Amino acid sequence: MPQQVQGVIAPGKNEPVRVETITIPDPGPGEAVVKVQACGVCHTDLHYKQGGINDDFPFLLGHEAAGVVEAVGNGVTDVEPGDFVILNWRAVCGRCRACLRGRPWYCFDTHNARQKMTLADSGAALSPALGIGAFAEKTLVAAGQCTKVDPAVSPAVAGLLGCGVMAGIGAAINTGQVGRGDSVAVIGCGGVGNAAVVGAHLAGAARIIAVDIDDRKLETARKMGATHTVNSRTSDPVEAIRELTRGFGADVVIEAVGRPETYEQAFYARDLAGTVVLVGVPTPDMKLELPLLDVFGRGGALKSSWYGDCLPSRDFPMLIDLHQQGRIDLGAFVTETIGLGDVEKAFARMHEGDVLRSVVML
Structure with a gap:
């Protein structure tokens, strides 16, 4: 009934x-x-x-x-x-x-x-x-x-x-394919962004740069595994990320805000042939404008992450196991x-x- x-x-x-x-x-x-x-x-x-x-x-x-x-x-x-x-x-x-x-x-x-x-x-x-x-x-x-x-x-x-934790972890591991020794920047350190920090740490990234306008969120990101933090209210995040990556930019930049201005920051904060992952959800009215020559000239990949590109039957039990083992x-x-x-x-x-x-x- x-x-x-x-x-x-x-x-x-x-x-x-x-x-x-x-x-x-x-x-x-x-x-x-x-x-x-x-x-x-x-x-x-x-x-x-x-x-x-x-x-x-x-x-x-x-x-x-x-x-x-x-x-x-x-x-x-x-x-x-x-x-x-x-x-x-x-x-x-x-x-x-x-x-x-x-x-x-x-x-x-x-x-x-x-x-x-x-x-x-x-x-x-x-x-x-x-x-x-x-x-x-x-x-x-x-x-x-x-x-x-x-x-x-x-x-x-x-x-x-x-939803959120899987989206962030999957954005790093599945979509961004972060590997051992990579440099990773995460723009936006709410629940999804901090999950991306966890995913990058789990994947073995050597340098994880967390970017936000809220020092409280940045402190949380450090606890989650970020090696460096940048307050983009007081510092230019693109310059800061480049400075922390020997002037090159990060191998993978994960945008977890879903706004044109932060996506543009992610685009220019990556290394040549690097990867941008958009996991922040934009609203229908938002538009993005980038010089097409820069899109061509910088190479690499611009990806959107749907639900962390997860397969629930594969990823949920795995992440629960890692949690129970104390690894996340x-x-x-x-x-x-x-x-x-x-x-x-x-x-x-x-x-x-x-x-x-x-x-x-x-």
């Missing part, structure tokens, strides 16, 4: 979020109902609230989640009730041209649950954030959005791999734990730069 649970709704553009009763249908073919245990508050959720993604209100927010599978629909074989899973927003199809070429992390036909969750009082269909909607006691997803991991790990830690500290990203009713306050703290991640515990 359909269930009624509590969830956090964004009712309209820039309106305060609120906790509402929502209806979760029984899982249909290829779907799963997951009892959510923890869900991180990501900047993408704030984008949804502000109308920066689309205007398909009302939204059921939340997507960085971990929990336990409660029920599955017909045809589901990869997960079963009782499995501890991390939710992902790129369930690969296995049939598109990217998947058939052996590049499923680029899947062009990722999918979500077919059925809609609804508001209990009006029956209005909800748009789940990134196809997940996990600021809720339970949520309905495509079974392919569930990735089994070791249940011994804390749900608060595991859920963060569902995913718990360092959890600044505070909160309840469903505290999401609006968490957005305010995010705006002020006070947190890496607030995590809703259910």
Whole structure:
């Protein structure tokens, strides 16, 4: 039977979020109902609230989640009730041209649950954030959005791999292909940027330069593995990165802000034949202008990182294992734990730069 649970709704553009009763249908073919245990508050959720993604209100927010599978629909074989899973927003199809070429992390036909969750009082269909909607006691997803991991790990830690931490680590390891001895610069040291610092450190980078306008974030980046920091409010970041790399620029520059001006800094702060990775998410109105001769003359690669170019079935269990071995500290990203009713306050703290991640515990 359909269930009624509590969830956090964004009712309209820039309106305060609120906790509402929502209806979760029984899982249909290829779907799963997951009892959510923890869900991180990501900047993408704030984008949804502000109308920066689309205007398909009302939204059921939340997507960085971990929990336990409660029920599955017909045809589901990869997960079963009782499995501890991390939710992902790129369930690969296995049939598109990217998947058939052996590049499923680029899947062009990722999918979500077919059925809609609804508001209990009006029956209005909800748009789940990134196809997940996990600021809720339970949520309905495509079974392919569930990735089994070791249940011994804390749900608060595991859920963060569902978006921001995976995006940052993957931007360094998968997209940027940082190697041993490389120099890396990371522009923007929020949750994703600091995860990129962790990824660069894990990959064996010799020099990791963290760039931000907030000294608090730079101090956190040092704790995460940055060898040098640059406050771009008081120093020219391009000149500073070049000075720290013998005048050449970094081998890989990861832009984790998503703005034209910081992307331009990343472009000119890389070495010849170096790589720029854009993992910060721009808004639809933003434009970039670069001299085409400079694009040609500097060579190298300009890449966008989709979800850290991750394959959840491969990367989530691996990173959980590394965390349990003490090789990466995913718990360092959890600044505070909160309840469903505290999401609006968490957005305010995010705006002020006070947190890496607030995590809703259910």
